[in-house]
Amino acid sequence: MEDETYAKELDVAVKAVHMACSLCRRVQHGLISRTSDEIKSKDDDSPVTVADWGVQATVSWLLSEVFGSQSVSIVAEEDVQALSESDSAGLLAAVVDAVNGCLDEAPNFGLQKPDKHLTTQEVLEAIKRCNSTGGPEGRHWVLDPVDGTLGFVRGNQYAVALALIEDGKVIIGVLGCPNYPMKREWLNYHHQYYQSTSPATDDSWEKGCVLYARRGSGKAWLQPLLRGDVNFESQYEARLIRVSSVDDPALATFCEPVEKANSNQSYAAGLAHSVGLRKQPLRVYSMVKYAAIARGDAEVFMKFARCGYKEKIWDHAAGVVIVQEAGGVVTDAGGKPLDFSRGIYLEGLDRGIIVCCGATLHERIVGAVYASWDSSNL
Ligand SMILES: Nc1ncnc2c1ncn2[C@@H]1O[C@H](COP(=O)(O)OS(=O)(=O)O)[C@@H](OP(=O)(O)O)[C@H]1O
Numbered sequence: 001m002e003d004e005t006y007a008k009e010l011d012v013a014v015k016a017v018h019m020a021c022s023l024c025r026r027v028q029h030g031l032i033s034r035t036s037d038e039i040k041s042k043d044d045d046s047p048v049t050v051a052d053w054g055v056q057a058t059v060s061w062l063l064s065e066v067f068g069s070q071s072v073s074i075v076a077e078e079d080v081q082a083l084s085e086s087d088s089a090g091l092l093a094a095v096v097d098a099v100n101g102c103l104d105e106a107p108n109f110g111l112q113k114p115d116k117h118l119t120t121q122e123v124l125e126a127i128k129r130c131n132s133t134g135g136p137e138g139r140h141w142v143l144d145p146v147d148g149t150l151g152f153v154r155g156n157q158y159a160v161a162l163a164l165i166e167d168g169k170v171i172i173g174v175l176g177c178p179n180y181p182m183k184r185e186w187l188n189y190h191h192q193y194y195q196s197t198s199p200a201t202d203d204s205w206e207k208g209c210v211l212y213a214r215r216g217s218g219k220a221w222l223q224p225l226l227r228g229d230v231n232f233e234s235q236y237e238a239r240l241i242r243v244s245s246v247d248d249p250a251l252a253t254f255c256e257p258v259e260k261a262n263s264n265q266s267y268a269a270g271l272a273h274s275v276g277l278r279k280q281p282l283r284v285y286s287m288v289k290y291a292a293i294a295r296g297d298a299e300v301f302m303k304f305a306r307c308g309y310k311e312k313i314w315d316h317a318a319g320v321v322i323v324q325e326a327g328g329v330v331t332d333a334g335g336k337p338l339d340f341s342r343g344i345y346l347e348g349l350d351r352g353i354i355v356c357c358g359a360t361l362h363e364r365i366v367g368a369v370y371a372s373w374d375s376s377n378l
């Protein structure tokens, strides 16, 4: 019999991520089809949109309803600071609309909707409730409402990532990838560009999906995106996914962030060359890179953030457990597991993150990091 541990948590998390994807798709279509004031810049100049706050409020509300607002601890990326500024009234109203529109569809996803629409105050409370800082003990939900917000505002790849950490270990990971394309070769095409220059319709481009896994199950699952306007029971079943079996570097594809500011692409290129990876890197926004490894569409993902940047747990938790359960290996560049037990950052991370479909490629790459690091000036 299938192990029922965490069955309810997983079920609710998967449904909540499907709902979040539905919200994001609606907002992204709006952003692309008209010029919009629904994007703000944060203090570090990174973007945040109606979708980031809308998803955070929606998922926070759903988890609190099911598991109890007093007992649920949520670590998530966004706060209400920029939403509360005097010129943000229109933005806040758009967030409240997006949340209520999304929650109206909850029954189609198998979840309960609120008795009446949430007020502005309730939406702000739901966002603010996600102020946990995690840590080594207890249960903490970890949410990146929109990962790859840059990709999102550019009409490209992005992900919704929800994980459950218990006593410092990632137990459940759910990754929504609403723009995951039909063909793996299309992963690094510019989605918006492609849409405007190709006769392909939305349907033939998109193969959006939600991936999920439970730690220790040895299985990772893929569900096509559920539609909010159709009852969920009439929609598709999940299927098992598995990492690629390629271990010859010459046949392997490696992924990395699109933004040069987020990863040292020239160091990764040197490393790739030294281990015999010959193909052009697949540059993809967001945790869709983890999804590509878990689905077997690429073999390696490497990220080397600049010195001083601290990776956050919500940018990795869901992807790590999904890749591991699909048969892959994830460590820092020193070969150690990522430590999710020390608050909002991956404290102690050694240089970068290496995700591989198997141990052979992984050992080669970690070995090459040791051999090349001193001369890399990082
Ligand atoms: N300087 C720097 N270095 C490394 N990482 C950074 C940096 N700045 C931001 N971030 C975080 O990167 C998240 C997106 O990472 P990606 O690997 O997907 O990069 S990229 O979008 O493909 O360029 C992105 O996640 P979101 O904010 O959720 O989009 C950030 O948390």
Ligand SMILES: [Mg+2]
Binding pocket: 144, 146, 147, 148, 314, 315
């Ligand atoms: Mg992120």
Ligand SMILES: [Mg+2]
Binding pocket: 052, 077, 144, 145, 146, 147, 148, 149
């Ligand atoms: Mg984000």
Ligand SMILES: [Mg+2]
Binding pocket: 046, 047, 077, 149
């Ligand atoms: Mg962000």
